[in-house]
Structures are given as structure tokens and as C-alpha cells.
Amino acid sequence: MSTKLNQIIAVEKGVKAKAHQDLATAHHGLQKAPLLAGIARTYQPKDEEGEQLPPESTRVQVRAEDVLKQTATSLTRLFDVTATKDWANCEARADVTVDGQVLIGRAPVSYLLFLEKQLTDLAALVRKLPVLDAAESWTQDPSTDDWRTEPVRTVRTKKVPRNHVKAEATEKHPAQVEVYYEDVPVGYWTTVKFSGALPARRVSQLLDRVEKVQQAVKFAREEANASEVTDQRAGDPIFGYLFG
Structure with missing residues (x-):
């Protein structure tokens, strides 16, 4: 046997x-x-x-x-x-195959073990990648490779004091005046947000690829370890x- x-x-x-x-x-x-x-x-x-x-x-x-x-x-x-x-x-030895494509041909067991360790570390890195804020609408800026939002215009206001005459002046009493502040538009801010994070779909895609290669490496290791040996x-x- x-x-x-x-x-x-x-x-x-x-x-x-x-x-x-x-x-x-x-x-x-x-x-x-x-x-x-x-x-x-x-x-x-x-x-x-x-x-x-x-x-x-x-x-x-x-x-x-x-x-x-x-x-x-x-x-x-x-x-x-x-x-x-x-x-x-x-x-x-065994091939590392993903979706019918041979990524590494006839990989030895020692290298497959090395790959398993590296892919575990890589998967941990991918899971921690920053994701773009889903509350914003992002497009990629071809000039910087950053992600950016559409310009948003907001009003800049300034509080200006106003006088409200509560009672007119008489011969015996001065006028009763109350001071209040009114927000008066004085300009406009145009804001564009930038980010170096990634879209959630991109992170999901990367993680899916890493996990596919991990499975392929494990299958290859099992296949290689099923090889018959000559007793030494x-x-x-x-x-x-x-x-x-």
C-alpha cells in the first residue's frame, strides 16, 4: 500500500x-x-x-x-x-488555479505554505482599507487620481446689529430701543471634498480576489500533499x- x-x-x-x-x-x-x-x-x-x-x-x-x-x-x-x-x-508540486487560470504552475509545498501566510496578512490589510463616505457622491479626478465630490455652494453670513424701537420718545422719556442681530449674506463658499479612500465595491472586489487565491493555494497544497512518497x-x- x-x-x-x-x-x-x-x-x-x-x-x-x-x-x-x-x-x-x-x-x-x-x-x-x-x-x-x-x-x-x-x-x-x-x-x-x-x-x-x-x-x-x-x-x-x-x-x-x-x-x-x-x-x-x-x-x-x-x-x-x-x-x-x-x-x-x-x-x-501542484498548480495554483483561479477561475480556470493557472496563476502559478507546479508550485512546491514550501512555497505554497509561504503563500498561505502572506495571503492571510494581505487579507487583513484589505479588510482595513478606508472606504469612501457613502453619504457623498464621488467621482475620480483624473488629474490627481483622488476621489472628489461635486462643488457645493453655501452662503456665508454675517451678524449685523439692528435697532427695534419698542416705544417712541416722548417729552418725558427717551425712546425705548432694543438691539438685535440679523444674519445678512455677505458671500458664498464653494466646497469640493477630496479623498484618498476607496469605493466600497472596490474593497469588496479586492477581498473577493484575495480569498479566491487563498482557496486556490489551499487546494494546491492539499493536492501536492496527496502525492505518493517513497519511504526513505x-x-x-x-x-x-x-x-x-
Whole structure:
């Protein structure tokens, strides 16, 4: 039965964790000197009437050579799995296709992973693009590439004091006059607003394109990872030389 790259990737993490745990266990075991030591002793009394004592012995519980063999067995699996994945990654390739158009042909897995990360960052940027105020009507100014509104004319007024005679003057009393202010037009403002933001439809279009490419890259990665692999045997020659 053939093995696929995605199956190797699925087991790699577990194999790596077990190998690191076995290596740590071996390292700690070799630091415990009493486990590597053994002894056997017998007692003989000075004469026949002397006290008889039973023999004493302690077995060696950890043998360095055995630890090396166990370590080699554990790490050989890790070396083989990693080699199989890395060799396969050199061969596993797939096209990035959007709407029937091949954007990138035969992209390797490592590059597809790079693209996924970059497109995630790019999508975050697009989502934060400023959008033109929907309350205004905007057109693009060909001379500046800015967006602009139609000119809006508004009146500039100035408060001018006026007198309101509440009571006319008499021989005994002066006139009663109240001062009030009247807004009198004195000029006109013509206002045009400019903006470097984007229309909402443009932002939506950009985001849609980024998401399409993201999906295409994910599909390509899955396709590449479904490639059949050739099992590599890197561990045996390495440990055959190291511990042989």
C-alpha cells in the first residue's frame, strides 16, 4: 500500500515528540550512576564456628550499550519520517488555479505554505482599507487620481446689529430701543471634498480576489500533499556508523 505525503505529515509530530521523550529519558537514565553499577559479594567466616552471612548482590539496571540501541531505534524512525517528508517535498508540486487560470504552475509545498501566510496578512490589510463616505457622491479626478465630490455652494453670513424701537420718545422719556442681530449674506463658499479612500465595491472586489487565491493555494497544497512518497531509510546508515 502506497504512502502519501499528508499521511507522513500527520504522523511526523507524534514521532518527533516520542523521539525527544525517549532521548530525554535516556539522558536522565545515564546520569544515575547507581543504576549502572552492580556488585556481588560472598562472606566466609574465619573459622567453622564463625557467623554465616548470606551473599549480597546488586544487578546492573542500566547498560549504556542498551541505551544506545534503544536511542538508535527511536531516532531512526524520526530520521526516516523526516527524510521521507523532506524528499517528498522536493517532488510534491501542484498548480495554483483561479477561475480556470493557472496563476502559478507546479508550485512546491514550501512555497505554497509561504503563500498561505502572506495571503492571510494581505487579507487583513484589505479588510482595513478606508472606504469612501457613502453619504457623498464621488467621482475620480483624473488629474490627481483622488476621489472628489461635486462643488457645493453655501452662503456665508454675517451678524449685523439692528435697532427695534419698542416705544417712541416722548417729552418725558427717551425712546425705548432694543438691539438685535440679523444674519445678512455677505458671500458664498464653494466646497469640493477630496479623498484618498476607496469605493466600497472596490474593497469588496479586492477581498473577493484575495480569498479566491487563498482557496486556490489551499487546494494546491492539499493536492501536492496527496502525492505518493517513497519511504526513505536515512536512520540505519547514520546509526550504523555512529553506534556500530
